[in-house]
Amino acid sequence: MIRILLLGGTGDALRLARSLGPPHVYSLAGLGRVPDDLKCQVRVGGFGGAQGLAAFIAAERIELLVDVTHPYAAQISTNAAIAAEQAGIPCWALRRPVWQAGSGDDxxxxxxxxxxxxxxxxxxxxxxxxxxxxxxxxxxxxxxxxxxxxxxxxxxxxxxxxxxxxxxxxxxxxxxxxxxxxxxxxxxxxxxxxxxxxxxxxxxxxxxxxxxxxRRPMLPAVTREFMRRDDLQTALMALGVITGGATA
CATH class of the missing domain: 3.40.50.720 (NAD(P)-binding Rossmann-like Domain)
Structure with missing residues (x-):
């Protein structure tokens, strides 16, 4: 089984983290509530930019970086893409689609x-x-x-x-x-x-x-992008990282 680092802080990330086992790491910036009921490891705080994140990936032998941060966390996503490239590992990201105005919306x-x-x-x-x-x-x-x-x-x-x-x-x-x-x-x-x-x-x-x-910021290109959490979940299941559906 490969070891992943999940960059989170969103509801989608937490739902995925609840399906991760002890080998994996869930990372939070620490601005919100820190979950205390996860089976995976939880890391709180920054990494010190892209270089620090790349060093953490190497030290912890992370094999896949999964970015499920907020769509407006452009700096974190940029650091993730750079760090993954420097570390020579793939970076997957959840890029949920924007809301669309409906009839009568201003x-x-x-x-x-x-x-x-x-x-x-x-x-x-x-x-x-x-x-x-x-x-x-x-x-x-x-x-x-x-x-x-x-x-x-x-x-x-x-x-x-x-x-x-x-x-x-x-x-x-x-x-x-x-x-x-x-x-x-x-x-x-x-x-x-x-x-x-x-x-x-x-x-x-x-x-x-x-x-x-x-308006949303521009986000960096990554190895693989997903528009829906369920699709990302399915891909992680195919790798054997999670074995069941992400919980609510």
């Missing part, structure tokens, strides 16, 4: 924070689901706006802002109730793809709200 893509601020200037109550990034800009909140920022961990209150510490997946009904309470007039998100965060987009559609989406 979706607008932006490239960066400056473009986002300009695009949301006419709104009063934006709801950010970008993670921690807006926290560094709370002092920039215009006087006519009240921001709501949802991220993994609760944060101190701020002027003209509400910080919600919560982690998904979120149910459709819970999202409906939250949008009603917030009275938000625009949703700001990343186009992460997958199905764990789609309810917020459905609620925005129901309420006729515009959605500002931060």
């Amino acid at each position: 979706w607008r893509e932006v490239d960066d924070w400056d473009e986002l601020i300009a695009a949301m200037s006419d709104f009063r109550r934006p709801f950010f689901t970008l993670g921690r990034e807006p926290l560094a800009h709370l002092h920039e909140t215009p006087e006519h706006q009240h921001w709501t920022v949802r991220c993994l961990d609760a944060q101190p209150a701020a002027d003209r802002a509400e910080i919600i510490g919560d982690r998904g997946p979120f149910s459709l009904e819970a999202e409906r109730q939250l949008f009603e309470r917030l009275d938000c007039d625009v949703l700001i998100s990343k186009n992460s793809g997958g199905d764990s965060t789609e309810p917020k987009l459905q609620v925005a559609r129901e309420r006729g709200l515009p959605v500002l989406l931060l």
